[in-house]
Amino acid sequence: MFADDRAAIFLPERFPLRWASAWGEDEYGLWMTLELAEAQQRFRWIAPGSFRMASPKDEPERYDDEVPHEVTLSEGYWLADTACTQALWQAVAGRNPSRFQDQPGLPVEQVSWDDVQGFLGELNRRLPGLEARLPSEAEWEYACRAGTKTPFSFGENITAEQVNYHGNYPYAGGANGVYRQKTVPVGSLPANPWGLYEMHGNVWEWCADGYGDYPTTPQVDPRGAASGDARVLRGGSWLSHGRYVRSACRHRSGPGRHDALIGFRLALGPGKPAGRQSPA
Template identity: 60%
Template sequence: MMSSRDLHSTRLPDGAELPFAIPGAERQADDAFGPRLTLAVGHARQTFRWIPPGHFQMGSPVDEAARGNAEILHEVTLSRGFWLADTACTQALWMAVWPVNPSHFADDPRNPVENVAWHDAQRFIGELNRRLPGVQARLPSEAEWEYACRAGTTTPFSFGTTVSTDEVNYHGAFPYPGGEPGPSRQRPLPVASLPPNAWGLHEMHGNVWEWCEDWYADYPQEPQVDPRGPSFGKMRVLRGGTWSDPARYARSATRSRIEPVYRPRSTGFRLVLGPP
């Protein structure tokens, strides 16, 4: 019998080549989750997972518990694959590029960098691209983020219809329907502390909110190909939920937004390598 990981595998057929390589990133041997790269910046390392092109239903069905009104279900096609970091950007990686650590929880370099505005993330990315020409680092689009978070699933979470605090770092006193109360850690965990989804991505649910590239806007109802959001707006998109939120905010479809100059203690980001 095939496992859920086999059903949603990112592994390439034998002999197949990736559509594009990343200069400066070292190709690692494929593992159970598929192709991977490692980017070295000083002493810091970041693994990236290959996310294949495909189709998915973005948003949530009307009967999903605790859904938001802005989660209109619509078909999205991503015509090109991309390399997505398997964790949020760590403080170690941030400090290898940028001289000041903005994080409140700065006791472990493996912690995700937080207290970061969208503009801060863009400045970091600009400096990374200056140092490593060709990597084409950027933030994921909102569609890319949800597609990768779901990893082929249609349930509220990539882990199924509900989650526990053994899988997701959220405020355990407020579980999702069908789940049990758990501890509230009241802080982010070091990255890769919790199980990955079927595509090898850690903490897509919970831990820290993650900035996306897009300006926030209502979803269209018609099918979309490679959506990037509007060309201007007031607020940027955040995804994933955080350690201090109820579990419902960690759902795959949950959307949040704030102005790009704000630096909440709970906001970080995850990198993409390759062209937009």
């Protein structure tokens, strides 16, 4: 059933992705929902576009590896509006490795990059045609920024009411805030302008890319280093100081690392949004 009458304008009579249990359009754009057992995950359509990746040289508390460069993403993709929950992980993997297990709507954590590859393989086996994957580092930052150029999608600074981070270590002279000392349920803090939740803080999120130096020239659909022993993490966590939850901040770790700071967010595609496809 459509979320509202406007959705019928954008979606085909027969929905081409058979795994979707619901779809529609709202103030943020097109969305679709995956349902597996009792777990659900909503995805947002992220349209193609260009942006300036990394941080300008005058951004406070930036790091040297945040070399600014122009990036164009030539194809759109679907991105989960939240980090993967413990409920969805358990529905696929049959276990819950997380440290914080107060409720199934918390993000799954203590999952390595290698663990996530196994999860993706099983999810794609169960739902043929889904093409679930991790986002590239460029796709992640593009979606996190959601058209903004400031250190955060919320502006020049953040509050603990917007982001789950170590509020005793605010960003660039900001006010101290609460330090929760744990994850919060996904979707419980404000969304960014594209309807994506907790892109800043809560858990670090694995990207598909290997970590490497940024280029200085414009890039189209960039992918990170093809070799090396470190994978990219983005977004910061509940334990992170304010500088680490900026849109441009990069972190890296070996693909076998597990801890309660790290989760991930699903991407699908690349592909075209349902409203621009011919009926299957």
